[in-house]
Each structure stands twice: as C-alpha cells, then as structure tokens.
Amino acid sequence: MWDKIKDFASEFFVTGDPMILGAQVSIALAIVAIVFVLTFFKKWRWLWTEWLTTVDHKRIGVMYIICSLLMLFRGGVDALLMRMQLAAPQLEFLNADHYNAIFTTHGVIMIFFMAMPLMFGLFNIVVPLQIGARDVAFPFLNSFSFWMFFFGAMLFNVSFVIGGSPDAGWLAYPPLSGLEGSPGLGQDFYIWGIQISGMGSLATGINFIATIIKMRAPGMKLMQMPMFTWSTMASCVTIIFAFPILTVTLFLLYLDRFVGTHFFTLDGGGNPMMYINLIWMWGHPEVYIVILPAFGILSEVVSTFSKKKLFGYKSMVFALMSISIVSFFTWAHHFFTMGSGAGVNTFFAISTMVIAIPTGVKVFNWLFTMVRGRISFTTPMMWVFAFIFCFVVGGMTGVMLSVAPADFQFHNSYFLIAHFHQVLIGGVVFGYFAGLTYWWPKVFGFRLHEGLGKWAFWLWNIGFYVCFFPQYALGFMGMTRRINTYSFDMGWQPLNVVSTVGAFLMGAAFLFQVWQIAHSIRVHKMDANGDSWGDGRTLEWSIPSPVPFYNFARTPQVTGTDDWWEKKQRAEAAGKSVYDMEAAEPLEPIHMPKNSNIPFIMSTFWFFAGFGFVWEWMWMVIPSLIGVIICMIARSFSYNTDYYVPVSEVERTEAALRGTN
C-alpha cells in the first residue's frame, strides 16, 4: 500500500529538481498561511459573499488585475531565470529540458494569464463607467468569464509542480507537441488551461460588445463614446472572430493526443503546417487584441493631461476598427520561411505593412493632442511618452520583419525576440501601466505615490533598452531563439551580459511598483469628489471614488464627446457647482443583478474536468462534466436573478459618499 502511494506521488508531483521542490514547499506554506489567516480573522464568509460570488464589474475587474500582477511576477521570474542562464557561455544553471519548460511557460503566462486578464480587468473597471451603465450587459456571464480565466490559469500553473510543465514553445507546434514529441502531461495541461480560460475570454468578448452597443447612457451616440470604449469594442470584435479558431485548433491537437486522430501528425495524412496556419490565424489577431486597448488608454491619458480634446477623433476610430479587420489578413508573416511561394508571401508582406498606416495615424493624433496643450507630467502621462517612443521603434523593426526576403535572415533570431518584446512591453505593458495608474484612484479612492511611480518608470525604461537593444544585435550575429546555451567562440557573451543586467533592472522596477502600491495603501489622501486628477473628461470621473455598487445614482444624460468636461464648463459658466446641479435631479429605484454562486461552482467543475482530461481519469471527467451541465440547468431554472435598490438606500449611500465635499 505504502509503495503504491509512493509510486503514485512520484508520478503525480514533479520531483528531482531542488528549485521546484522549493516552489512546492513555498506553495504549500502559502496555502496553509492563507487558510489560517482567513480562518483566524473569520473572513471566509466575507470572501464568499463579497468576492467569489460577486457579479459587480468593478470587483471582478479588481480580481482580474490582482491575478494578472501575480502572473506578471511568475512570468517575470521565468524571464530572469532565462537571462541568468544566458549570461555566460556553457552555463549549467538550467538544463535544456528545464530551459524549454521555462521559455514555454514564460510566453504562455505573459500573453494568456498576464496581458489578457490585465486587459479584461481594465475593461471591467472602466467601460461601464465610461458609458454611464450600471453594470455590463450580462453580469452573470462576466463572473463566469473571470472564474473560467482563474481556473484555467490555475490548471496551467499547477503543471509546474504536478505532472510537469509544457515545453514545446508558447504556441506548441506539432509534431513536437504531438504525442510522440511530447509524451508527458505538460502539453495536456497547456491545452486545457488555455481552453478553459479561452471560453471565458470568448464570453467576455460577447459581453462587452453587447454592453457597448446596448447599454450606453441615453444620448451617447457611437461617435461620442470615449476612445477607450472604442478600443474595447475593436478588441472585442477581434476576440469573437479569433478565439473560436484557437478553441478548435487546440481541440484538434488534443484529439490527436488523446484519441489518436491525424490532424497534425506526420503519418495518416496529417498536416502539421495546418496547425501553424490555424494557430496564427488566432495568434496574430491576438496581439492586436491586447494592443488595441492600450491605444485607447493612451488616447484618454493624453487628452486628460494635455487638457485638450483628443485630436482626430474620427480618424482614431477608423484606425482602431481598420486594424481589427486587417489583423486577420497578416497571419502568414509569422512563417514566411514555410515555402508558400512568392505570391503568398507578397500578399502577407503588404498586408502587414499596411497596418503601419493606421498605427502611424494614431501616433500623430497623440502628438497633435499634446501640441499647444497644457501638459502635466504625472506618472500616467510619463508612461504615454515611454509608450510612444518605444512602440514607434518597435513598430519600425516590425516593418523590417515584414519584408519577406529580409525575413529569411531575421526569422526566429533574437532580432525577432527583441522586436516583439519591444511592442509587447513598450506597447502593451507600458500602456496598461498608464491605464492602471490613471484609473487606480477611480477604483480605490486614492492616487498611487508619484515619486515611487517615477522610480519604477525610469527603471522599467532604462532596463528595457539595456535588455532588448543588445538582442537586436545578437540577432544579426546569428543567435537564434530558444537555445539554452552557446559556446564561447560565438562572441555573444558581452551583449548577453548587458541584456541580463537590463532584465534585472526591470525586475527591480517591478519591486518598486509593489513598494509603490504597498506604500500608497498605508499613506494616502482620499479623493475629495471622484474627479481624482482634477481634469477628468469622461463620465467615470463624474461619480464618487470608490464607486458605489450601482455606479450612477442618476442615469446620466449625455450630450457630446467628453461629456463630463463639458458639464463642468457649463456649470462654471453658470457660476454653480456641477455636483449641486446633478444632485437637484430626482432619484429612482435602481435595477441591479443579484450575486450568484453558480459561476464559481461551474468553473470549479471545469477545472476538475480539465484536470481529469490531463490525467485521462474518466472517473473525474464524467462527474465534473455532469456537474457543469447541472449548473447550467440550475441557472436556466432560476428566475429570481435581480432586484431593485430603493431610493432611500441610494440617498443614504450618496449622502455618505458626497458628504466629504
């Protein structure tokens, strides 16, 4: 009996690596600590009713962001481990297998479990407030999306200590990711982790399109929406067209592994190159899915801190929407070397270059917004400057890569690595940091510490260029991606050392951000009226921060773009307080959705179904899937899903929130 348990445990847990053992022990200790704290302070009930079952878009947004920052930490540690290994030739810090696992999980975590949830978190917090809505169109579905993301991420992360990490690259090309190339369980964790969180992403895409189309405050025309809302729309349209392709592709890969079909196998007529086409038909739109909201954030921040209307509103909308369409016609530029022939390569080279046009339009719009503006150099605005410079250079190296004949030289070299990190860090991450600092006071009622924020800002920026500029050169010198070591004769060491130093500077920058948040939570001044930066232009700044659960006490009546700014101007002209003018309007009972425990329970069942599929434990899969179906039926049969908040309660809440005026 004891031997049986021991056998099982040695197969179940990843063993034989001191670093992973350390991680296992610390994970176990962390779980014990969390359980202890929750029990000691009697917080279980609070956790369940206020957070785990909530359908409030603001709380869901906060949970998304917490998870994404944790994932940024894990992905970042992976990156530092890789940079350590590459700092000197012939190092044996990580062996080849471990290195493969680490670059795979680094990529997957950063895209799926860091960038996506950070983006969804900002959608959730900001979009309903910007359009004057009480919640998203489908609050229940929204909660479901979050928990599917959460359990998908857990399933993926658990592979690191249980069963073994995936190690076939972040997009898991077959035949390497097939059963013969990767007989372990890592690929199955990869497939089910992404599949489960992908269902959540798809639902979020649907949810936010419906929210933006159907839930806008009366009077707000499409062409009067704030630019972040437009960028959310562009991103979500791309999500609903791209994510089903990912779902099918990974499903087919799983069938190849689990059932023995021949979609992507080398025998039986399978076609591995079809996988690469399919995955990039999702994968290229995916990078636009995450960058488009960053463009929206920039537009909001630039116009707020230049105290001017955004320059070229219509061209901005046109640029966002055209990128979301053209993004579907560029996928083959990821494999010009496949041998599709000159005609195909030419088409994809040109479509890729075409994307630079709307992007250029945006950059000029931001610059012209600043011209003659009264710019305040707050941290969010600093991130905007960093973004514009970094993204433009990154974009230009992208145009270099799009030149198909030249790409035969750059393909899969460190030049490519430097390029996509420049657009993903310099674009997505810097942009989201701008958004996070900009909307932080809306969520918590106080601003983040500026001084520490600027430390983090400079360390990120210096670290970035020190880390990635040498990599462009290393690419030209012939260093290819995904190699775990190199010989001394290659002459790559000096630049690699520089690059590693840069990576650690960015690691230090992250620590400054953690310090910034911790410090601001302890020492801060609460917001007086909700217009935290004093120059808010859009509706979210018209309500108190933190925002009451029903968002708007009175449904706002919108008359134009930057409605809140206009209202403030009108009030000033009339010599009255804008808040008094608002408070004069009568209140009505507010229709709100009720909390539900079904999304959490149903996603837990999905987690166990996924876990069972990974281990091929049908005794776990079948009951879990039945549990999923029962949850769906239970939801369908429950009719008591919403309620009205009485006027007296709204009055009381508003008086408490506005009382500090």
Next chain:
Amino acid sequence: MAHVAKQANAAHGNGHHDEHHDHEDVKVFGFWLFIITDCILFGTLFATFAVLRGSTAAGPLPSDLIELTGIIVSTFILLTSSYTSGIAVLQMNKGNVKGLITWLGITVLLGAAFIYLEVTEFIHLVHEGAAITTSAYWSAFFTLVGTHGLHVSIGLVWMIGLMLQLKRRGITPVTKRKVTIISLYWHFLDVIWIFVFTFVYLMGVM
C-alpha cells in the same frame, strides 16, 4: 453585501416593465454575437476538412462507404424540425402555450431521430473500417459532423428544459425570449447542416 439581501418589493411598479423588455432584447442580441463565434468555429472545422479532403492515407474512401439515402432522410428530418420550431414560435406569438409546447416537443422528437440516424451511420462507418483514427480524412469527417451532432444534442436537452419552464410559467417576456433564442439556435444548426450535407456528403460521394 447588505444591499443584496434587501429586496425592494415596493419598487416593482409598472414603470419598470419597459426596462425588462429592453433587457430581454439585449440577451437576444448577445445570442446573435454567440452565433457569430459559432460560425467561426464551424468555419474552422470546414477549412480543416477542406485541407484534409484528399488525405485518406491509402485507407477507405468516402465515396466507397457513404450511403447517401440515409443522409438525405436525416437531412429532411432536420429541415422539417426547423419548420416545426418555426411553427412553435408562431404559436407563441398567438399566446398558445399548449401549442407552443406541443410543437417544441415535435421538434425534439425530430431532432432525436436525426441524432439516432447519425449515431447509426457512425457505427456503420466504423464497422466498415473507417474510424476517427483511420486517416486524416476520417478524423476531419467525424470531428466536423460530430461537432454538429453535439450541438444538436445540446439543443435537445436545452429544449426539454425550456418545455418544463414553459409548462410551469407560461408565456412571459423571459420565456418568450428563451424560445426566440433556441429557435435562432435551431435554425442556425440547420444552416450548418446544409453546408455539411453539401460539402461533406454530396461532394464526398461525387
């Protein structure tokens, strides 16, 4: 949250009925968006099938094994079920709960007959030596046709659940929206089947 527990019954006045109607409309709109995603899902499977059309790896060919007669019968059954689900919606618009439930029931029976025929066809194919693992062609065939079949089966469970709700609650704005949505789903599956019938069966045999 304190406010969750508190129910403001007094507020359920007549003035809020419009808001309810609006919200049901939003859900129908959301379902149209879902149909877009499902179109892409099937589109990807059709593309996969098209790429692997000729990859039979010296195994059995579709033209040898597929018997068109049975497929034509099941096609007519599914098309008829789309028609009956349409009648169900007309009964709903007339306000006839009984007629609505009856026609939904007929739709379920036709859908179940379709699934029965599909399962028999699959068993027949496997007996003839064309399983999902036989070659890339048959992998794509079973996945595409099977995904459609899975959609129909989910629709059946859904429709039965809806019939129970209709029996208990009658025709309300909420149940009305639910019937509208499932009939959209059902017609959508019918359209997909027409493509399956054309590309997989007719073109596979010819």
